[in-house]
Amino acid sequence: MPAKVVAAPAAPRIAVLDWGWAESLLALGIQPMAVAEAPLYSDRVVVPALPRDTIDLGLRSWPNMELLRSLKPDLILSQAGYGVSQARLDEIAPTLALPLYSAERKPLVAAERALKDIATRAGRQQAAIDYLQHSHARLETIGAEAKTYDGRPLLIIKFTDDRVIDIYGAGGLFDDVLKRLGIANAWDGATNNWGFATTGLDAIARYPEARLIIIEPGPPGPFLQSALWRSLPAVRNGHVSTIPPTWVFGAFPSAMRFAEVIREGLGIT
Amino acid sequence: MTRIFTPARLSVLMALAAFGLYAVAILGYIPPADLQASLLNPDTASFAQIYVHYSLMPRMLVALFAGAALAFAGTIFQQLLKNPLAEPSTLGILSGAQLAITLLTLSMATVSAFQRDIAALAGGLAAVAIVSGLARKAGFAPMTLLLCGMVISFSAGSASVILALFHHEYLRGVFVWGSGSLIQNDYSNALALAVRLVILVPLLMLFQRPLAIAGLDDANARSLGLSLISMRAIILFIATILTALVVARVGVIAFVGLAAGQVARMTGARTLKERLFWGALIGALLLLLADGIVLVSAPVIGEIPTGTITAIAGSALMLALLKSAPRSIEQLANLDGYNPASQTSSRVLVPACLAILVFVVILSLTEQIFAHGIEPWTLFEGRWPRVLTAAGAGAMLAMAGAITQAITRNPMASPEGLGVSGGAGLGIIAAFLFGGMASPLLPLAGGILGAILSFSLVLAVARRRSYAAEPVLLGGIAIGALSTAIISLIVASGDPRASYILAWTMGPTFRATGIVALIATFFALMALALSPLFRRWIDVLPLGDGTARALGINPGRSRGVLLIFVATLTGIATLVVGPLSFVGMMAPHIARMASARGQTRIMLTSTAIGAALMIAADWLGRTADFPYEIPAGVIAAFIGGPYFLWVIRSNGKTMFRS
Numbered sequence: 044m045p046a047k048v049v050a051a052p053a054a055p056r057i058a059v060l061d062w063g064w065a066e067s068l069l070a071l072g073i074q075p076m077a078v079a080e081a082p083l084y085s086d087r088v089v090v091p092a093l094p095r096d097t098i099d100l101g102l103r104s105w106p107n108m109e110l111l112r113s114l115k116p117d118l119i120l121s122q123a124g125y126g127v128s129q130a131r132l133d134e135i136a137p138t139l140a141l142p143l144y145s146a147e148r149k150p151l152v153a154a155e156r157a158l159k160d161i162a163t164r165a166g167r168q169q170a171a172i173d174y175l176q177h178s179h180a181r182l183e184t185i186g187a188e189a190k191t192y193d194g195r196p197l198l199i200i201k202f203t204d205d206r207v208i209d210i211y212g213a214g215g216l217f218d219d220v221l222k223r224l225g226i227a228n229a230w231d232g233a234t235n236n237w238g239f240a241t242t243g244l245d246a247i248a249r250y251p252e253a254r255l256i257i258i259e260p261g262p263p264g265p266f267l268q269s270a271l272w273r274s275l276p277a278v279r280n281g282h283v284s285t286i287p288p289t290w291v292f293g294a295f296p297s298a299m300r301f302a303e304v305i306r307e308g309l310g311i312t
Numbered sequence: 313m314t315r316i317f318t319p320a321r322l323s324v325l326m327a328l329a330a331f332g333l334y335a336v337a338i339l340g341y342i343p344p345a346d347l348q349a350s351l352l353n354p355d356t357a358s359f360a361q362i363y364v365h366y367s368l369m370p371r372m373l374v375a376l377f378a379g380a381a382l383a384f385a386g387t388i389f390q391q392l393l394k395n396p397l398a399e400p401s402t403l404g405i406l407s408g409a410q411l412a413i414t415l416l417t418l419s420m421a422t423v424s425a426f427q428r429d430i431a432a433l434a435g436g437l438a439a440v441a442i443v444s445g446l447a448r449k450a451g452f453a454p455m456t457l458l459l460c461g462m463v464i465s466f467s468a469g470s471a472s473v474i475l476a477l478f479h480h481e482y483l484r485g486v487f488v489w490g491s492g493s494l495i496q497n498d499y500s501n502a503l504a505l506a507v508r509l510v511i512l513v514p515l516l517m518l519f520q521r522p523l524a525i526a527g528l529d530d531a532n533a534r535s536l537g538l539s540l541i542s543m544r545a546i547i548l549f550i551a552t553i554l555t556a557l558v559v560a561r562v563g564v565i566a567f568v569g570l571a572a573g574q575v576a577r578m579t580g581a582r583t584l585k586e587r588l589f590w591g592a593l594i595g596a597l598l599l600l601l602a603d604g605i606v607l608v609s610a611p612v613i614g615e616i617p618t619g620t621i622t623a624i625a626g627s628a629l630m631l632a633l634l635k636s637a638p639r640s641i642e643q644l645a646n647l648d649g650y651n652p653a654s655q656t657s658s659r660v661l662v663p664a665c666l667a668i669l670v671f672v673v674i675l676s677l678t679e680q681i682f683a684h685g686i687e688p689w690t691l692f693e694g695r696w697p698r699v700l701t702a703a704g705a706g707a708m709l710a711m712a713g714a715i716t717q718a719i720t721r722n723p724m725a726s727p728e729g730l731g732v733s734g735g736a737g738l739g740i741i742a743a744f745l746f747g748g749m750a751s752p753l754l755p756l757a758g759g760i761l762g763a764i765l766s767f768s769l770v771l772a773v774a775r776r777r778s779y780a781a782e783p784v785l786l787g788g789i790a791i792g793a794l795s796t797a798i799i800s801l802i803v804a805s806g807d808p809r810a811s812y813i814l815a816w817t818m819g820p821t822f823r824a825t826g827i828v829a830l831i832a833t834f835f836a837l838m839a840l841a842l843s844p845l846f847r848r849w850i851d852v853l854p855l856g857d858g859t860a861r862a863l864g865i866n867p868g869r870s871r872g873v874l875l876i877f878v879a880t881l882t883g884i885a886t887l888v889v890g891p892l893s894f895v896g897m898m899a900p901h902i903a904r905m906a907s908a909r910g911q912t913r914i915m916l917t918s919t920a921i922g923a924a925l926m927i928a929a930d931w932l933g934r935t936a937d938f939p940y941e942i943p944a945g946v947i948a949a950f951i952g953g954p955y956f957l958w959v960i961r962s963n964g965k966t967m968f969r970s
Contacts, residue, residue: 087481099939102478104812107939108822109683109694126812131825204485206495209806241806243495243615245341245367248359263422263485271497274362292808 055165058116058136060106060126062088063143063294067158068120069093070296071170077114079103088290090300111135118164139164143294144214144237151219154294178299185302186224188311195282196229197221197305198253201291205266207241214238216291220298224305229253237292244271251276255283256308258291284308319579319590326597333604334372338364340611368607370496374561375603375618376596377505378494379568381513381558383595386569387576387588388516388551391523392544393447395454396577397630397786399569400436400555401793403457404464406564408439409556410490411468414475417486425500429560436556437549439464444548446960460960462729462789463894467953469796470892473814474946476803480810487803492563492619494603501561512554517588519547524584564800565619566793567626568595574633598622617804623797630790631773661906662913665920672924673699676931682938701824702930702944703923704832705885706895710922711839712881713896714903714915715846715874719853723904723959726897727882731788733891734795735766736883737817741798744813755816756828756887763883766791771875795891818890818943821930828888835884836919839877843915846874850911890945893929894952895922901959925951 058077059065065078069091077098078084084093098114101107104126111119116136121127123142132138141157143150155175162171199211211217212230215238221228229250234240247255255277261267272278286308290297341360342350351369354361386399400406412435417423423431443464447457472490476483496502522543559565572595573587581590602625603618610616676699677692686694712727727733739762740755747754770787799817803810816823824832849870852860857867882896889895899922903914929951930944 101939101941102811102815104809105815105820105822105941107683107941109686109691109934110939112690112694113683113686125809203804203806204488205497206493207488207804235807237808239806241614243367243610244497245363248363251359266497269366269498270356271362271366274356274359274366276359279357 056114056117057120057165058100058111058114058118059120060100060103060132061120061122061143062103062290063122063154063292063297064120064141064157064161065093066091066290066296067154067161067294068165070158070174071162071165071167073165073167075120076116077111079106087288088293088297089288091296108135120161144292148214148238149219150214150216150238151223151295151298154216154298158295175295178295181299182220182223182302185306185311188306189224189226189309192226192309192311194227195252195254196227196250197256198229198247198250198277199256199258200247201258202260202262203241205262207243208246209239209241210246211239211291216293216298217289217301220301220305224302226305226309239291244275247275247277253277253282254309256305257283257285259285259288261285317579319576319581319586319594322575322579323590323593323597326594326601330597330600330604333601333608334368337604337607338368341368366498367496370499370502371494371603372600373499373502374496374505375494375600377502377509378558378562378565379572379599380592380596381505381509381554382565382568382599383572384513384516384588384592385551385555385558386595387573387584387591388523388547389569390573391584391587392547392551393444393452393454393457395452395457396574397454397458397570397633398461399567399573400559401465401564401566401626402461402570402789404439404443404461404468405436405552405555406559406566407465407468407472407796408435408437409433409559410486410564411435411472412438413489413560414472414483414486417483418475418479425504425561429557432556432560433553435468436552436559439468440548440552442957444545446957449961456960458786458789459729460957462792463953463956465789465796466728466792466892466894467949469792470818470946470949470953473799473818474942476799477811477814477818478940480803480814484804484806487800488617489563490619491617491797491800491804492565492622493615493617493804494562494606495615504561505558508554508557512550512557516547516550516554519543519550520584520588523547563617563619564797565599566623566797567629568599568622571595571626571629572598574629617801620797620801623794627790627794631769631787661917662920665906665917665924669703669920669924669927672927672931673703676927679931679935681935697824697826697829698821698930699927700829701832701888702821702926704829704836705821705888705893706899706922706924706926707836707919708832708839708881708885708922709889709893709896709926710899710918711836711843711915712878712885713898713922714900714911714918715850715878716896717900718850718911718914719871719874721854723901726894726956727878728886728891728894728896729788729792730767730879730882731770731791732763732767732879732882733886734788734791735769736760736763736886737795737891738762738766738791738798740816740887741795741802741813744809744816759887760883763879763886767879767883771872771879792891815943818892818945820941821889821944822934822941824888832884832888835881836923839881840919842877844912846877847912849874850915854911889926889948890943893926893945893948894956895925895929895948898922898948898952898955899925901955 056076059075060079062084065075066088068075074094077100079100080103081093081097081099100110112135119132119136119138121132121138121140123140129138129140141160143153159171162168199217201209210230212234214234218228218238232240266272277283286304289301289304341364346361350361350364354365382400389398390396409432412431413428416431443460446460572591575594576587576591581587602621606616606618606621677695716727717723736759739758743755743758773787802813852863852865860867899918900914902921903917926944929947933942933944933947936942
């Protein structure tokens with residue numbers, strides 16, 4: 044089929060099974076042909092925005108293999124160790140299975156490496172160099188500005204309901220960003236493979252000096268008026284900030300977004 | 313005979329242990345000197361005092377109130393239905409409420425406590441209405457009641473799991489609730505529970521006398537001039553309201569009602585009044601004890617939801633109880649007098665089934681409704697493993713079902729209820745948690761190991777009862793409840809692998825590789841080849857143990873061998889299509905309806921029907937929500953659950969002796 048051979052080099056047809064790689068592609072100025080759970084991406088990751096005509100591949104953990112095959116992609120991007128194995132994807136199209144949350148426990152480093160790998164495969168090395176250069180410069184700036192911040196360590200929490208919270212710590216993307224910015228993360232407790240710990244509210248009280256960063260949406264109902272919440276040392280002293288939702292398990296663009304919202308949340312200028 | 317443990321002495325012991333654990337937890341936050349202030353008038357500047365006052369104290373009250381309510385309602389269910397194993401979880405109330413709350417959460421942005429109450433009421437009442445409505449046809453035969461409850465629980469549970477599969481990130485809050493965490497932020501839940509208890513318990517006590525009489529047999533009660541049906545319905549209604557309103561606030565806490573009722577009876581509570589009082593007290597203390605263990609161990613191993621602890625302890629207790637269950641449990645509604653009236657020639661039957669099978673296979677292998685432009689050969693390459701896998705699993709389940717139904721003489725018996733399936737599911741989950749997602753062989757190995765372990769457990773229990781199939785089915789209920797609890801725990805943990813693990817436990821045919829397909833087919837063919845060896849047993853055992861002995865068959869041993877055969881088939885099939893398919897119940901039943909005569913023919917016909925059902929389910933799961941794939945086992949369960957209930961409904965009167 045000669046027609047297809049002509050069309051191929053212009054825009055690589057890339058199918059993406061992981062949202063972190065989808066946002067990385069978009070950051071490189073490449074539009075993925077198909078993304079797993081594309082409608083939900085627009086809900087959860089939000090920016091960089093995914094074009095509406097992106098094909099939905101089914102679940103991230105378990106995409107529709109026949110649809111994937113029928114799309115005849117030039118490249119499949121998946122997260123190593125998550126969902127379908129690389130061997131089965133390779134049967135359909137060349138697959139780049141990149142690690143993000145691995146035993147190395149440095150997702151920011153992994154995300155940067157992956158962005159470069161993706162750019163190399165897609166023939167967009169220059170875009171990656173430009174993007175990373177700009178991003179690192181931006182992180183430098185925010186880091187320098189952060190010197191004006193009072194240096195109070197942060198406790199980054201997300202409410203599951205009004206009783207159970209996730210706290211982000213070592214091994215997570217947010218923790219890596221804080222390190223890069225030179226802001227201390229208060230949470231020194233154990234975390235799981237994705238760098239967070241699930242716990243009750245009493246854990247917050249163990250860090251009386253910390254500033255609370257609540258990732259929206261906050262707890263349901265009138266909980267923030269309750270005696271229990273108001274007695275938390277951080278709340279009593281007014282050390283609480285709220286930041287807009289950021290994709291927790293994302294890659295480099297999510298890290299950049301987190302750096303920006305933290306900057307605003309802490310009132311760093 | 314004097315007892316060492318009277319209900320009063322046991323209660324004192326349990327109270328000492330539970331309050332002791334709570335004291336340890338509280339003193340982990342505040343020094344003893346601050347205790348009085350913390351309880352009565354906490355210092356708002358001290359988080360520790362506020363935490364003890366606004367979190368731990370209400371938590372203690374919630375545990376006591378919820379335990380008492382669940383045990384009180386449980387004792388009433390047990391008395392009313394004359395079934396020592398009746399309680400909120402075995403009647404399907406907990407699963408019904410959970411499904412309703414899950415649906416509510418998906419349809420609304422924020423859910424208030426009141427809306428949650430209403431949803432739990434609707435779900436719980438619907439479950440009880442279905443279960444009791446169906447069981448009434450069988451004169452509330454204990455086994456039928458529990459089977460109906462099990463099917464409702466399984467169906468509602470699989471609906472919840474499928475919702476979680478696609479929305480696990482949105483539903484985390486629901487599953488935190490569903491896992492039965494007793495963490496409190498204020499006194500609102502404690503207060504709500506207290507009000508409910510104060511209104512509903514005295515209301516139920518009004519019925520104490522008729523309830524005591526209802527415990528007599530129906531003829532006696534009728535001669536006393538009671539309108540039994542309406543009285544039962546009213547009591548059932550109020551007790552369900554009490555349960556659902558408690559569940560809405562504390563989440564899914566299974567087996568407290570069962571355990572408390574059992575303990576009260578064992579320690580010598582005889583009359584209904586005694587059992588209600590001591591049952592409620594022991595239930596309250598049991599839940600407090602479980603929660604105390606959770607609290608004290610939380611700093612070391614992290615906070616485990618209290619509902620998970622009661623599910624684990626409860627399933628163990630249920631298995632232990634089976635060893636000594638009263639005979640009444642085994643008064644199984646059976647196939648006596650159940651023979652298909654029309655016994656037309658079945659010469660066309662087997663060819664007809666095979667023709668349907670061939671049609672389904674061709675359809676599934678060739679259709680291109682959604683994925684276009686794939687070469688037919690590529691399509692075939694991608695699809696044959698899943699079609700063959702589904703066929704093999706369906707055939708094995710159907711064979712297992714035909715044998716189970718023949719030897720138990722129960723048309724409702726189903727190998728999915730054996731507990732082997734639940735055990736395989738638990739093994740798969742364990743393999744993920746400890747081994748990660750590295751290799752697809754790991755969950756397979758975990759599943760096999762889990763199936764073997766749970767099977768050995770059930771078998772050890774069953775051996776005591778000379779391999780009667782009924783206690784074995786109850787073992788299945790226990791293990792099923794345990795795996796539901798563990799699934800809730802995983803979704804609640806926020807693990808990004810949750811959907812992957814959920815999909816695996818449901819048996820994804822779409823993951824089947826050529827090897828898996830060939831293995832499944834190999835075992836199905838082996839089983840077909842072996843089945844003639846069992847023909848005599850399968851023909852004779854349904855005639856009763858006496859007849860079997862007269863014909864020189866050892867009924868216990870032959871049932872044991874058949875059980876091992878059935879469990880092996882079920883275990884392998886579960887790894888492929890998941891624990892909840894009901895194909896093993898449906899296929900033999902359809903075969904009998906299609907007038908298959910003689911156990912051997914029923915078995916062969918159902919094998920073909922089972923394979924066809926599962927291939928069709930796999931195809932439906934592939935196309936219904938394209939590009940999202942619904943596991944074949946779930947589709948089959950959605951068809952199988954209602955089918956099961958319909959069968960009970962339409963055949964109840966002729967099939968069951970009341």
